[in-house]
Amino acid sequence: MDIRRLQAFVKIIDIGSISRAADILNIAQPALSQQLASLETAFKQKLLIRSKMGVTPTAAGLELYRHSQTIIKQLDRAMTEISNGAGPLVGKVSVGLSPYSSGSTLSLALLKEVREKLPGITLHLTESFDDIYSEMVMTGRLDMAVIHGAGPIKGVHFTPLMKEDFFLVAPENSSFTESLSSPVRLSDLTEVPLLLPPDYNFVRKRINMAFARKQITPNIVAEVEALLTLQDAVAAGVGCTILPWSVASKIIVPGKSRVYELCSPVIQEDVSLCVPESIPETEAGLAVREILIDLAKNMVASQNWPGTKIMDS
Incomplete structure (x- = not known):
């Protein structure tokens, strides 16, 4: 089995197109198609489904993709560690930090600590709404990720870090209670315009569950991924949002927005560190x-x- 065939297969899956992968790899498309055919012959399985929109992996293709990621990453690590010998720690470590969570507030501190204590390590940090971090950790595309939730998910291991309560961030002229120290009930938000992250985000899922338990349909007027836009929108009076304190406290604009505690029910979520089960850590x-x-x-x-x-871990 040629490692280059596995590398090409991974690139095809990542790009979703044989022709585009061939361009990136600087390989003629017929030659790349032949490499794919050789893999399908070797495994006696159809690995890709072709369509006008590109290619998608079959169940067997997904399994080979996962194993290929592991093999390629282990080979890269072996090359780095053996070349380095007994010297200082070197290599690349990729970390996913879930947006709209306390994990995203750790990025700068983590970067500073690694640069100071582990200067030979190249740190790759990512914050993305579109990627499913647990899957990326499982397949080896990420070494670890700080995400909402505590599993269990087959193929990854969770280390609990913290539990976060969610808070309401509202325009300054809002008046849900007589005192800022008094919590806001979820039932008080029935008609309030809400600006929330997309449906597939863990923060949003937890918010949806809380409203569903109270049999309330939230008045969601926009889904916002950009934190700066969310900050400006709340300050401008467009609507309110619901976030963990670690994030909510960072988007407050003095004199234009404020934070309220939520109750009935309290909305909270675990934050965990996710690492792969089957891929050895360097x-x-x-x-x-x-x-x-x-x-x-x-x-x-x-x-x-x-x-x-x-x-407690």
Whole structure:
């Protein structure tokens, strides 16, 4: 089995097109198609479904994609570690940080710590609404990720970091209660225009569940992924949003927006560190993981975030 065939197969899946993958790999399309045919012959399985929109993997193709990611990553790591010998830790470590969670607030601190303590490591940080981090960790595209939820999901392991309560962020002229210290009931938000993340985001899923339990249909007027846009929209009086304190406190504009505690019910979610079960961690990955866990727990303790509790691992 030629490792280059597996690398080409992974590129085809990532791009979703044989012709575009051939251009990127600088390989003639017929030659790339022949490599794919050779793989299908070797495994005695159809690996891709072709259509006018491109290609999608079959169940067997997805399984080969997962194993190929592991093999390629392990080979890259072996090359790096063997070449480096007994020197300082080197290599690339990729970390996903879930948007709209306390995980996203760790990015700068993590970058600084790794640069100071592990200068030989190249840190790849990503914050994306479109990617499913647990799948990326499972297939080896990410070494680890800080995400909402605590599993279980086959193929990945979760280490609980913290539990976050969600808060209402509203324009300054809003008046849901007589006192800012009084919680806002979810039933008070029936007619309130809400600006929330997309449906597939874990924050949104937890919010939807809370409204469903109270048999309330939320008045969602927009789905917003850009935090700066969300900050400006709430400050301009377009609507309100619901976020964990770690994020809510960062988008407040003094004199234009404020934070209210929510109750009946309290909306909360676990934040966990997700790592693969079947892909061995490198020394570099383990070192970054230890720094990330320490940062998360120290940040909660030092920032004294309301409604955020450190969880035992």
